[in-house]
Amino acid sequence: MSFSSELLIKVLVVLATAPVMALGLTLLEVKGSAWMQRRPGPLHVGLRGFIFPLATAAKYFQKETIIPKDVDEPVFKWAPAWVIAAVVGLFTIIPLSPTLVVRDLELGVFFLLAISSISTIGVLTAGWSSANKFSLMGGLRAAGQLIAYELPLILSVVGVVIQAETMSTVGIVEKQIEFGFPFVIAGQGIAFIIFMIAATAEMMRTPFDMPIGESELTMGFMTEYSGIRFLIFYISEYINLFVMCAIASTLFLGGYHIPLLPTEWVNFYGPLVLIGKTFILAFLLIAVRWSFPRFREDQLQTLAWKVLIPVSLLNIMVTAIMKVVF
Amino acid sequence: MEAIDIFSYFLLLLLLLSGIKVVTTSNVIHAAIFLVFTLATTAILFILLSAEFVALVLVLVYIGAVIVLFLFGVMITRAPLGPNAELDNDQNKIFATLISISIFGIFTYILLQTFDSTVVIREGTSTKLLGEILLSRFVFPFELVSFVLLGALIGGITLARKDNALMDEDQI
């Protein structure tokens, strides 16, 4: 198959899966939260409430997009584009099997970190251009939080890179298969926890949702957004949830592989295994979201700078020593 | 001419256009965003010049961090939303145009004289190799960088802190 037709197919597959995954996670979120809150959740929309996320999304398409008069229009209008482009771009490196991957980049993990940092600009400009005090504070909080937690995210990955000696995501999974254990057991347990905390903060989910903090800042940097642009922020959040959980399972949980399964059949079970692991991790984050209140802004920054970053640096040092000495 | 060359010319054009927008737009935030475009085209150009690691470093450090710092700076210095008429020194414009055009002219002349038809070679760069060189051949500057960064950190904190050093020590 020629490169271009292959690329076209891959793009189309991602085009189809990304929104489906977002909707699937939305459903998991509404049903999961309902289960945790002793209520039935959506029941009446379509197949026992199962097409509820689709109905919600469809609703937003028909809603008026209000652009307030004081906003900086081009910046305001394009702010969601930064976020969704960065998030969809990350699909490139998620491996469903050694061959079922959009592209296995040599710099895979580094690429992930570089691209994911772009969405900060989208959030900050969204907050600024809204000309609204709540948006501005939300945007600043969001930017402060995204940059503070990007570091632990980056640094926790370094341990994995040291162990795997490669930055390619497929290479990392293959290394884990070679090891026989996923990295979360083989030395990177702390890194995994840091990664999940930092990823939660990057996604601005409770208990790190003060940029949105609806009881303080009404809707944070999204206050002035309505209609389709709000939906784009919303959908990006869930695509991001999927991507981050998929990356976490790839880096730490053995990705598309489960020990004892025959590796030659990985193309068949790989996608299922990875999506399964992703949804389990996502459910973990959903359970956390519905159990905790949110931190305060200063507590959040303290946690990042005084705990997570030093600990992840320590993790790097320990991993490096283990690698060199043994 | 290869397709990749045409694309390169297009990129260079884009680079210059966004660069010009950075210095001519009357809105501070727009200028920062145009700088992002400039940097993004530069990053693509780097990739075409087979320097992928540098390109990603550019994205990670510049777009992901330095621009955010700029946006913070703009917001802290209370730039107004929307166009700002007082952004430029109007009386300087002609003078500045003359200077920059003459610099450009001299450079172009020299460049045309020096590099006649030298061709860029697009070949892969191994990041692993880059790391190895960085940590062996360039180990001294590498360590020096940490001191520079430490100095920048301490200096920045001292300057930006609320109870400024100026007030603490120099005031009696």
Next chain:
Amino acid sequence: MISYFQDYVTVGAMIGLGLLLFLVFISLSALLSPKKPTPEKIKTYECGVDPVGGGWSQTYVRYYIFGLLFVIFDVEAVFIFPWALNLENLGYFGLIEMFIFIFILLLGLIYAIRKDVLKWE
């Protein structure tokens, strides 16, 4: 080399796909949704009263310091990745090099903590 360019064509295509999704969403919504702005509707939200003061004033310098710290450590991360790939070759020499590097930057973090810039009064 072909593979290298294909890598980044793919990356470009994926980021382009993100932008395409954005544009498709926006244009679909433009077709489907009404557009009837009224003066009340397009007013800036401020809890139901008319906004007071300019939209805005300057923000905490603290955020700037967080940004500065981030930039510094981000640069550090840039150097850590090539090192992490080469740890096997570099051996103890690389280990010591990077430890000095990290240690010096940690001094910066400790300085920041000691100067209480991470604290919110």
Next chain:
Amino acid sequence: MKILKESGERKTLNQSDQNEFINSIQSSFKNTSYNFDTLKINVDLSSWIDTHKILKKDFNLSFFNWLSAVDWDNEVKTGDAPKEPVTPSFEILSCLSQTNSNNLVISSTVISKENAEIESLVDVFAGANWHEREAYEMFGINFLNHPNLTKLYLPDDYEGNPLLKSFELISREVKPWPGDVDVEGMPEDSIVVEEKGS
């Protein structure tokens, strides 16, 4: 994890303590009354602040309950007029209590309607701030030395003082007082109820 301490002993009403308190108040202030379990001190306008200081300091009445006013007038637009004619005036009431017993004192002073001015209590009890603002807008009483004597509830451009007896309720013009007195019939005798609710 238990951060609360719970009061061990049960406090019961101590009638003798209360009587003692009432006696001590009555011996310290000339013009007092004790009706319907409510101890009221009538003080002169001039000693309004001093009385509160004494009550706070000497009688341990540190809890500021409320402050309000009454518009005494014979010609009323709303409600019933007093049965016996009264001198038109404002009566200022304030209520202080102790926080370890049920003891409570209501101080009262009278100011004239023409010169509706009184010293503010804010310096003695900071909590009087909002109560005085309320009285200011509802009665038009001017509290001297009040830090921020502005309207509390009503819009800034509102005219009139709603709680004055001369202030008409618009709805009562449509449906005059006392309206249809629609009182549910009360039982003739007290009723003994069969135990059914178990």
Next chain:
Amino acid sequence: MSQTMDPNNMPILSEASVSVEIETEDMTLNIGPQHPSTHGVLRLVAKVNGEKISSVEPVLGYMHRGYEKLAEVRTYPQVTTLVNRIDWVSGFANEIPFIAGAEKLMEIEVPERAQYIRLILTEMARISSHFVFNGAFPLEIGALTPIFLAMEDRERVLDLLESVTGGRFHPNFNRIGGVKPVAGAGPTTKKDIQDLPAGFYHDTKVAMEKVLKAVDTFEDLIGGNEVFQARTKKVGVLTKEVAEEYGVSGPILRASGVEFDLRKQSDYLPYDKFDFEIPIGENGDCFDRWSVRTSEMRESAKIILQAIEDMPSGPIQAKVPKVIKVPKGQTYVRAENPKGEMGYYIISEGGLGPYRLKIRTASFSNISILPIMLEGALLPDLIAIMGSLDFVLGDVDR
């Protein structure tokens, strides 16, 4: 450094750099009236510097209904319909002090059974009010689950209130001299009437056990949550001196360490017949305020369980004249409501309605400390502090 200074006239450098802090025009932020966490239409005009609040000015009156004026043109029985709309979260409890005051002026002895019924329903109102608090407070600091659990449990209590009074929020159940018969039991004039619905004792027992269980759940789920503790402990500390001076009452005062509960100290209802504790806080912070309320729910449930055990039989209505006229007199009657001290100063001139009715509500005094407590706080703490004060706008504005 102000811009008005003329650079030419500046003598020396040291003076020129005196003020290094940024001269902030603080950002004026309107929080409310249409804001998710102000419990209705309270508006706070906050001057903020970044995240820090430099001053707060509460703006009231968006709900002012003028009950003190309206009470002057209503008869005494009509006033009860007004007053149970003051604090609608615990509507029943609002009626008690007013009715007690009118009874005091008329010198009516209320039958014991009626007193017990009042007491049970008041405590139920307290429990339901604290349930709302236990849902709303965590919601405001970002935990979304407790409100669903709280509402589910409150429903049982409201069902009980409804089964007796016919109303869930505004029961209007008290009559001068006693209480109404059970909802749907026909006119009060009937000789042989039912005062409590069938199965009430059993249902109450079941519901109260559920309440006790719910309190345990809340203490685990909310109080045991590390993030909740980090958000509330040492936040919004209120000392007892300030609290007393501002007339802050109820659980907030008790959280600051003052052992003041009118149920123990006053005699408006026969609380002295029951065994219960008054929870007291130590630090006066948000966590203590939450903790005091939650423990109070347990005590209330205990009171109710005791009350239905030794419920006396007898009449539920004292003998009162057909048209109620209250003799001339003045009295102040106060009660321990869920939000704090609620009192009515009734001035009667012998007419059909009161000559003047001063309504002292708890939330009004309780939120008058907001400007002091919020000065210098961070914006997220504003929400936590406001939530911990547990006010209802109807109770503030009247």
Next chain:
Amino acid sequence: MSIQPILIAAAALFSIGIYGILVRRNAVMVLLSIELILNAVNINFVAFNAMLSDVFLNGQIFSIFIITIAAAEVGIGLAIVLMLFRNRETANINEFDLMKW
């Protein structure tokens, strides 16, 4: 592809940066213009690296160092702007005439 157009574009970017420095009145904008200049330099380094197909990757490593130093420079530069802004309530460089005091 010849290296000339790349180098000329870099030179043009450099001149644009110079223009920005001269014209802009806002200090933050001046810093932005400096970034343009540094970016032009980076392009040159990477282009030369590609031209020489340097086995030691000197050009690329140099540009990484430049990016690093530029980050530090922005950090300090903006901090100075902030300090001046505190003193003078403006980010307008025309008014930063401290020596006049």
